[in-house]
Each structure stands twice: as structure tokens, then as C-alpha cells.
Amino acid sequence: AxxxxxxxxxxxxxxxxxxxxxxxxxxxxxxxxxxxxxxxxxxxxxxxxxxxxxxxxxxGKSQSKRKTFKRENKNRPRELSSKVPVPVLRDVIPVKKTAPRDPRFDSLCGEYNEKAFKSAYSFISEYRVEELKQLKEEIKTTTDPERKGQIKYLIQRMENQFREEELLKKKAAREQEEKQKLLEAKAEGKLPIFRKKSEKRMVDVIDKFEELKKKGRLVKNIEKHRKKIVQRNKRKILSSKEDL
Incomplete structure (x- = not known):
């Protein structure tokens, strides 16, 4: 013991x-x-x-430290552990990422010139005219009601676009003519007369009515506009009744 x-x-x-x-x-x-x-x-x-x-x-706990791989010479390639998996997509040579550029808002692409643009891409309008002809031919032969509705919608939309483009062309021609008259008046020493915005709008409305009348769509357009006004008035009456 x-x-x-x-x-x-x-x-x-x-x-x-x-x-x-x-x-x-x-x-x-x-x-x-x-x-x-x-x-x-x-x-x-x-x-x-x-x-x-x-x-x-x-x-007891393992005291083994993680091995750090060091280069004896800084010019040698880096030594990596064989236990660490190499990434599949590895940047061997780093490439600078290109940022997306929108030409509409990029000053490097210059200013938008509508006249030059329409002149350069005028062939697109020719393709669209040809496409409209093909659609009008297809609607005559197709028997599928769903396809027929699609073609009808496309024809109507394209015709509206052509009509709008025609009105814009006339408006641009009028503005150019007015500008020319102002320059001539200035050269002759006369006082230039500028038209009011309301007068310009009235001329645009007259042109639109003339175009509709020529195409035989004036009555249809007026009737459509009248129905719109009637529906608007009905909604106003109903909303006023609900408030009471």
C-alpha cells in the first residue's frame, strides 16, 4: 500500500x-x-x-497541419496539390469581357438619321409589299378557319402600317416644302410666317380623311369612331350612377 x-x-x-x-x-x-x-x-x-x-x-486530435505548396523559385509554375480537383472551365489566358452595346443609345454609333435609314433599308418595304400579295393569295385558297383569321389580321395590320407610312411621307414632304418657303421668304427679305400647331394638326386630319375617302373606308371609320364615343359615354353614366 x-x-x-x-x-x-x-x-x-x-x-x-x-x-x-x-x-x-x-x-x-x-x-x-x-x-x-x-x-x-x-x-x-x-x-x-x-x-x-x-x-x-x-x-487525441490529429495535429497534422495542412501542407502548403511553395515555389522555390518565383519563376517556376505554381505547384498544386493532386487532391484538389481542377475546374472544368479554367481561364488559362484571361479574356476581357465585352460589354453589350445598344446602338440606339451609344454615342459612338452616331446620330439617328431617319432619311438615311429609310433610304438604306427601302428594300424591306418592297419585301413587305410582296408578302402582302402572297397573304392575299393564300387567304383565297386556305380552308382552315384559324389560319384564315391569322392571315386576315396580318393583312389588316400591314395595310394600316402602309397607310401610316404614306401619311408620314406626306407630312415630311409638307414640312420640307414649308421650310423651303420660309428660307425663300428670308432670302427675299420678307417676314417668315410660321403656322400654328393646331393648323398643322388640322391639315393632318384632312389628309387622313382624304385617304380614307379614297380607299372607301371613310364611312366605316366614322361609324367605328361613333361607337367608341357611345361606349365611353355609357361607361361614364354607369360610373356616375354607382357613385350615387
Whole structure:
């Protein structure tokens, strides 16, 4: 008994002098408890705790540090670990990304010139005229009611576009003529007369009516406009009744 107490005293002094941490003391105690268990009990405990936790309890945490790869010479290629997977899309030579550019809002593309644009792309109007002819031929032969409705809608839309373009051309020609008259008056020393916006709008309306009359659509257009006004008035009456 005296010998056992002497050994215990020596081991305690040794632990004190070697500056053993509380964590290490706890780990030693756990090992002592585990050493008294049978192999079967240890296996069950390992399955319950998991291999990682069990190994930490028995052998302590692994102190192995992650290896850092350094180049002996800065001019050598970088050494990479074989355990790290190489990305599939790797930028070997970095390429500068091109930013999207919209020519409508880019000053580098110059200013928009409507006259030059229409002159350069006038062939598109010719294609559209040909397309309209083909649609008019197709609507005569097609028997599918759904397709017939689609063609009818396309024909109507294209005809409206052509009509609008024609009115815009006439308006541009009038403005050009008016500008020319003002320049001539200025050259002759006369006082230039500028038309009001209301007068210009009235001329545009007259041109539109003349165009509709020529195409035989004036009565139809007036009737359509009248129905619109009637519907608008009905909605106003209903809303006023609801408010009351």
C-alpha cells in the first residue's frame, strides 16, 4: 500500500512538472475507463459514437497541419496539390469581357438619321409589299378557319402600317416644302410666317380623311369612331350612377 501511494505521488508530481493541461488529464481518465472495457463493448461504443469521435477519445486530435505548396523559385509554375480537383472551365489566358452595346443609345454609333435609314433599308418595304400579295393569295385558297383569321389580321395590320407610312411621307414632304418657303421668304427679305400647331394638326386630319375617302373606308371609320364615343359615354353614366 505504501509503495502504491509512493508511485501515485510520483506520477502526480510528474504531471505537475510537465505542465499537463486539463484536457489531457480528462483524456487520460477516459483511456483508463476504456481500458477496463471488453473488445465487444469497445466495438459497440465505436459504432455508437462514430470512428472520428472514438479515435479522438483514444488517441487525441490529429495535429497534422495542412501542407502548403511553395515555389522555390518565383519563376517556376505554381505547384498544386493532386487532391484538389481542377475546374472544368479554367481561364488559362484571361479574356476581357465585352460589354453589350445598344446602338440606339451609344454615342459612338452616331446620330439617328431617319432619311438615311429609310433610304438604306427601302428594300424591306418592297419585301413587305410582296408578302402582302402572297397573304392575299393564300387567304383565297386556305380552308382552315384559324389560319384564315391569322392571315386576315396580318393583312389588316400591314395595310394600316402602309397607310401610316404614306401619311408620314406626306407630312415630311409638307414640312420640307414649308421650310423651303420660309428660307425663300428670308432670302427675299420678307417676314417668315410660321403656322400654328393646331393648323398643322388640322391639315393632318384632312389628309387622313382624304385617304380614307379614297380607299372607301371613310364611312366605316366614322361609324367605328361613333361607337367608341357611345361606349365611353355609357361607361361614364354607369360610373356616375354607382357613385350615387
Amino acid at each position: 505504501g509503495k502504491h501511494r509512493h508511485l501515485e505521488h510520483v506520477s502526480q508530481n510528474r504531471l505537475f512538472h510537465t505542465s499537463v493541461t486539463p484536457h489531457e488529464l480528462l483524456q487520460t481518465k477516459i483511456r483508463e475507463e476504456l481500458s477496463s472495457m471488453s473488445f465487444e463493448e469497445l466495438q459497440k461504443l465505436k459504432e455508437k459514437l462514430g470512428t472520428k469521435v472514438y479515435n479522438e477519445a483514444m488517441f
